[in-house]
Amino acid sequence: MSGRGGEPPPLPTAGQAGRATRRPLGQALAAYLRPYSLAVLSALLVTLAFPPAEISWLAYLAPVILLVMAVRTPRPRKVFLAGWLGGLVFFGFNMHWIWPITAAGCLALIPYMALYWAVFAWGVRRIGEAVPVPLALSAPALWVAMEYLRGRLLTGLPWVFLAHTQYENLVLIQISDVLGAYGVSFLVMMTAGLAADWLARPIFVPGRDAKRRFSPMLAAATLLTAAAWTGTAAYGFWRLGQPTKRPGPVVATVQTCVPQEVKNIVKSEQIQTAEDERRFMEEVCANERLMLDEQLALTAGVLAREPPGLRPDLICWPETMVPGIVGRTFLEYGPPVVADYPRLAELQERSRTYWNEVHAASRRAGAPILFGGHSAELRPTRSGLVTFANQRNTAFLVAPDSSPYAAEHTYAKAHLVPFGEYVPFRESWPWLHRLLGGLTPYDYDYSLTPGAHDQPPFVIRHDGSEARFQVPICYEDAMPYRVREMVRSGDPSRPKAVDFLVNISNDGWFSGSIELDQHLNLCVFRAVENRVPIVRSVNTGISAIIGPEGRIETVVEAGGRRRYVSGRAVGRLTLDDRAAPYTRIGDAFAVACLVIAGGLGAGATLRGRFRR
Numbered sequence: 001m002s003g004r005g006g007e008p009p010p011l012p013t014a015g016q017a018g019r020a021t022r023r024p025l026g027q028a029l030a031a032y033l034r035p036y037s038l039a040v041l042s043a044l045l046v047t048l049a050f051p052p053a054e055i056s057w058l059a060y061l062a063p064v065i066l067l068v069m070a071v072r073t074p075r076p077r078k079v080f081l082a083g084w085l086g087g088l089v090f091f092g093f094n095m096h097w098i099w100p101i102t103a104a105g106c107l108a109l110i111p112y113m114a115l116y117w118a119v120f121a122w123g124v125r126r127i128g129e130a131v132p133v134p135l136a137l138s139a140p141a142l143w144v145a146m147e148y149l150r151g152r153l154l155t156g157l158p159w160v161f162l163a164h165t166q167y168e169n170l171v172l173i174q175i176s177d178v179l180g181a182y183g184v185s186f187l188v189m190m191t192a193g194l195a196a197d198w199l200a201r202p203i204f205v206p207g208r209d210a211k212r213r214f215s216p217m218l219a220a221a222t223l224l225t226a227a228a229w230t231g232t233a234a235y236g237f238w239r240l241g242q243p244t245k246r247p248g249p250v251v252a253t254v255q256t257c258v259p260q261e262v263k264n265i266v267k268s269e270q271i272q273t274a275e276d277e278r279r280f281m282e283e284v285c286a287n288e289r290l291m292l293d294e295q296l297a298l299t300a301g302v303l304a305r306e307p308p309g310l311r312p313d314l315i316c317w318p319e320t321m322v323p324g325i326v327g328r329t330f331l332e333y334g335p336p337v338v339a340d341y342p343r344l345a346e347l348q349e350r351s352r353t354y355w356n357e358v359h360a361a362s363r364r365a366g367a368p369i370l371f372g373g374h375s376a377e378l379r380p381t382r383s384g385l386v387t388f389a390n391q392r393n394t395a396f397l398v399a400p401d402s403s404p405y406a407a408e409h410t411y412a413k414a415h416l417v418p419f420g421e422y423v424p425f426r427e428s429w430p431w432l433h434r435l436l437g438g439l440t441p442y443d444y445d446y447s448l449t450p451g452a453h454d455q456p457p458f459v460i461r462h463d464g465s466e467a468r469f470q471v472p473i474c475y476e477d478a479m480p481y482r483v484r485e486m487v488r489s490g491d492p493s494r495p496k497a498v499d500f501l502v503n504i505s506n507d508g509w510f511s512g513s514i515e516l517d518q519h520l521n522l523c524v525f526r527a528v529e530n531r532v533p534i535v536r537s538v539n540t541g542i543s544a545i546i547g548p549e550g551r552i553e554t555v556v557e558a559g560g561r562r563r564y565v566s567g568r569a570v571g572r573l574t575l576d577d578r579a580a581p582y583t584r585i586g587d588a589f590a591v592a593c594l595v596i597a598g599g600l601g602a603g604a605t606l607r608g609r610f611r612r
Contacts, residue, residue, distance in 0.1 A: 034073075035079065035082035036081070036082045038065050038066070039065075039066055039069055039117075042062050042063060042064075042065035042066035042069070043086040043089040043090035043093075043117075045061070045062030046059065049062065050160055050164070051517035051518055052517065054517075056165045058165075059188050060188055060192055061192065061195070063143075063162075063188075063193075064192045064195045064196050067124060067135055067192060068200045069121070071124065071125060071128045071129075072200060076122055076125050079122050080119075081118070082121065083117045083120060084111075084114050084115060084117060086114075086117050087113060087114025087115065087116065087118060088111065088114040090114075090117065091109075091110045091160075092110055094159075094160045095109070095159065097510045098110075101509055101510075109157075113150065116147075116149070116150050120143055123600075124139055126601065127600045127601065127603075127604045129604070130604035130607040133600065134194075134217050134218070134220065134221035135194070135200075136190050136191075136193040136194040136197055136224060137224070139189050140185070140186040140187070140190040140593075141593045142593075142597040142600070143162070143185060143189040144589075144590055145590070145596075145597035147161050147162075148590040148591070148594055151479070151480070154418070155418050158480065158522075159478060159522070160518060161181055161182075161185050162185040162188045163176070163185040163188065164181070164522050167521040167522075171233055172184060172233070172236060173525065174235060175236065176525050176528040176550075176582065177528055177529055177580035177581060177582050178235075179582070179589040180529055180586075180587055180589060181480065181522075181529070182589055182590040182593070186589075187229070190225055190228060193221075194221050197217075197218055197221050201215065201217070202215060240549055244576055244577050245548070245574045245576055246574075246575050246577065247463075247575070248462065248467055248499060248573035249314055249462035249463075249467050250310050250314075250462070250571070251314045251315075251500075251571065251573055252312040252314070252315045252316065252569070252570045253535050253536065253537045253544070253545065253556065253568065253569050253570075254302070254317050254568050255298075255318070255538060255541055255542075255543035255567050255568065256291070256298070256539045257511075257540055257564060257565055257566040258290065258540070259511065260508040260509050287323075288323035288350065291321055292354055292358075295321060295371070296357065296361055298568050299317075299369070300361075301568060302315065302365075303365055307570060310570050312365065312570060313367055314367060314370060314460050315362075315369045315370070316369075316370045316502050316504065316537035317369065317371040318372060318537045318538055318543075319372035319393070319473055319505050319506040319538075319539065320373060320374060321373075321506065322355075322358060322373040322396075323350075323373075324347065324354045324355075324374075325347065325348075325373070325374050325376050326351055326355050326374065326396065327373075327374070327375025327410075328405050328406055330351065330375065330377065330378060331352055331355060333348065344378075344386065358371060358398055362400050362402070365400075367400070368399040368400070370396070370397050370471065370502060370504070371395070371396055372393070372504045372506075373396060374391060375390075375412070376389065376392070377389045390449045391447070391448050391449060392412040392450075392451060393412065393448055393473055394411065395413075395471040396409075396410050397410070409456075411451065411455050411471045412449075412452075413448070413450065413473040413474070413476065414450050414452060414482070415475070415476050415479055415482045416450050417474065417475055423447065453485055457469060457470045457498045458470065458471065467575070468499050469501060470486040470502075471504060472503050474504075474506065475505075477519075477523050477526050477534070478522055480525070480526065480587065481586060481587065483529070484530060484586055486501065487532055495577065496532065496579060496583065499573075500534065500535065500575065501527075501533075501534045502535045502536075503523060503536045503537070504536075504537050504538070505519070505536070506539040506540075507538050507539060507540050507542075508540045511540040512563055516538075516562075517542065519542070524550045524552065527546045527547065527550050528548070528549065529580060530580050531548045531576040532548055533547055533548050533575065533576070534546045542562045542563060543556040545569065545571045545573070548574060548575070548578075553571060554570075556569045
């Protein structure tokens with residue numbers, strides 16, 4: 001080209017050249033970073049919907065940013081990486097409480113969890129470009145599929161689901177008794193998907209007569225989302241208005257505040273068999289007394305301050321807070337063999353003392369006490385000494401008239417926490433077992449034996465009748481399928497195998513962190529899914545009584561605080577005679593979403609290959 005009069009155009013000055021160069025570079029950098037910054041922004045806003053902020057309505061809006069990023073970013077690989085970065089931020093903020101327990105485990109877990117965000121974003125991108133399905137349908141199906149897989153694979157971690165942000169919206173969450181918490185997650189993401197459709201898809205499209213018309217896809221997505229909201233709200237109001245409840249037993253929940261450092265000292269002495277110095281043993285005994293005395297004092301306080309007409313039919317203590325090894329086989333093991341091992345004999349004698357004190361407290365209260373402790377068996381060795389076997393995390397029920405060292409009923413935790421209660425590959429790949437041992441919070445082998453999944457329920461009497469209950473221990477209440485196993489009845493004449501649940505837990509590992517709030521919030525969904533009230537007795541909190549419709553009726557508080565305090569609460573449970581469809585069909589809805597997401601992904605892959 002030439003300038004005026006055929007002369008070549010003047011060359012730009014150095015300053016002009018610099019400005020011309022810097023502007024495209026800045027634009028290119030901004031364009032390159034835009035998907036990552038949008039994914040991070042979305043993750044931060046979704047985080048604000050969870051504790052401690054709990055701005056629940058952000059759960060409907062924050063994912064819109066992630067969805068628009070996914071469909072507008074040209075390269076699927078960049079969408080995957082941006083989604084993974086967003087997942088790192090989200091799980092890094094919401095599960096940072098794992099770090100103080102096991103930094104190595106946290107560094108392994110967070111990137112793994114972030115992969116579900118990456119696959120979701122990448123799947124939205126690939127499906128959106130190949131299959132004519134609105135985001136209001138494809139995004140929630142894919143999101144629920146990811147939540148379901150995350151809750152199942154590698155023993156599962158169904159934590160910080162989108163549904164959990166809505167735990168206070170009682171009308172909305174009633175649908176959980178059909179679809180599980182996954183139904184609420186679907187509705188939340190469906191709403192975000194519709195907003196993304198309006199933002200990222202054409203509102204008007206050419207018609208057959210060449211005139212531009214309102215997009216049929218957008219109209220269908222809007223109508224389906226409105227129908228889903230209308231149906232969910234109508235179902236929620238109907239369920240909340242049903243007169244199907246009856247008074248149940250009066251239950252007292254005790255919340256201790258024992259630091260995990262104290263429990264770790266006690267636990268190491270219980271499990272290890274090496275001889276220790278007397279000074280260490282004195283510290284162990286002092287810590288054991290601290291644990292037990294706090295529970296005894298709180299139980300005495302319940303009886304001294306019980307409201308009129310609310311004398312407890314059951315008193316609940318947290319998980320593993322009675323020291324020693326309090327299983328009957330250990331307590332009754334004969335002295336001739338045990339006497340050959342002095343330290344073991346001391347532990348057995350202390351454990352018998354602790355059991356007797358709990359039994360005496362039950363007699364004073366005139367009510368059974370449910371408590372958590374360790375059980376183990378002793379087996380003779382060839383040398384004539386004994387060794388521990390079948391160590392279990394157990395819930396015991398001792399009644400005023402129980403026989404010495406005999407619980408009325410026990411439940412051994414069936415779903416163990418990997419790296420916290422066992423390390424996998426012990427028998428199959430010992431070298432990998434030893435390598436993975438570095439991910440545990442212990443410097444010794446703390447491996448438990450799981451209980452059976454079909455253990456019978458506990459039974460107590462109240463007001464001339466019986467009530468049955470089961471005891472999900474620790475994170476078992478986070479597993480919807482495990483709680484469903486406990487509630488589901490094999491007897492056609494009984495709609496449910498239990499009338500209520502008692503979750504005992506030691507959250508002292510995470511004292512003062514948002515884990516305590518997250519744990520309470522997800523427990524609300526277990527109550528709604530199976531239409532059973534739930535009593536929570538948790539070391540350091542948050543202990544509460546939750547009604548079968550998901551309402552948190554009573555919370556243990558002290559000085560306006562719920563976390564890292566000790567206290568007690570008493571309340572009469574409201575039993576619900578309704579049989580929840582979820583208890584019968586389980587995660588059928590989530591599995592259907594998984595199948596749909598897989599079908600959409602397969603369709604997108606085939607169409608892409610056909611185009612190439």
